[in-house]
Amino acid sequence: MPLPDRDRAACSRCGTAAVYLQRVTGRHLCAGHLAEEVEARARKTLADDGISLAERSVAVALSGGKDSTVLLSLLHGIARETRDLDLVAVTVDEGIAGYREETLRAAAAITARLGIAHRTTSFEELFGEPLDRLVEGEESRACSLCGILRRKALMVIAREEGAACIATGHNLDDEAQSVLMNWLRGDRDRLLRDPLHHAGREFVARCKPLREIPEKEVALYGMIRGLFSPMPECPYRHTALRGEARAMLNAVEQRYPGTLERMVEGQRRLARVAREPAPPGQCERCGDPASGRICQACRVLEGVAFRTARRP
Ligand code: SF4
Ligand code: ZN
Secondary structure: OOOOHHHOOEOOOOOOEOOEEEOOOOEEEOHHHHHHHHHHHHHHHHHHOOOOHHHOEEEEEOOOOHHHHHHHHHHHHHHHHHOOOEEEEEEEEOOOOOOHHHHHHHHHHHHHHHOOEEEEEEHHHHHOOOHHHHOOOOHHHHHHHHHHHHHHHHHHHHHHOOOOEEEOOOOHHHHHHHHHHHHHHOOHHHHHOOOOOOOOOOOOEEEOOOOOOOHHHHHHHHHHOOOOOOOOOOOOHHHOHHHHHHHHHHHHHHHOOOHHHHHHHHHHHHHHHOOOOOOOEEOOOOOOEEOOOOOHHHHHHHHHHHHHHHOO
16 A cells, blocks of 8 residues: 555655655655656667757657557657657567557557557568467577567568667666676677667667666656556566576665666676677678678578478
């Protein structure tokens, strides 16, 4: 049960009832000041990345979940101020029964509410089969396949829309989990890759305006702004290494506040001191960025085509 206002700690900035203790700084924040700080950090990240939204059209990856809904709403707020910002929300239906239907409805509802153009596509439309079919019999690969093909789908639509940048809703927790997963997998290339590197002229750049903001603050911001209600969780969520990375980091962050930030910053420093990795080459099949001759998406789809041909 929420505490009555008189029993709550006071906001460190204005003295009214606080809704959140920011453990890293030791400050209590009221709803208004928490929302203000979340918005300010997203704007600063965009500015730090050199993304001048006023000059760019942005494709916003919108799953219908909390992070992407918050991202869309934040960018919409900035768009209203700059006026000439061109936003299009892009939703990819991976084809996950019992989970996607509700988030797709939520994505359609928020774009209609904000009056933002909305493109939808699906794995079935682009790659021939829904994710549920693509991973039949090897469900433990669901998240890695899903991530690779979703990136590909977003790139296809962003190009069709003439977008200069794809914005995704990754938050600080996601970024720290990725760093830990790269360590756990011994993925030297990803550990040394500059995460702030943007694609060159030929590819659509990517940006993550929420990457400095903890998941908890993104969720609270969404509640304060009345942006979403609880959503079902993806049934494949527990097959991913990410789930274990999340549990480990949450436990460490609880005992040592600031661990997530230090982890992400440490990786960036590592990437800075490492030699500049060679720029990505192009996939021989589809022309997208690839570290080898063929990109990951084309390799996955080749396997799918082979398995589909052998199906009775
Ligand atoms: Fe895709 Fe995995 Fe996320 Fe489910 S949990 S939507 S399978 S990446
Ligand atoms: Zn306040």
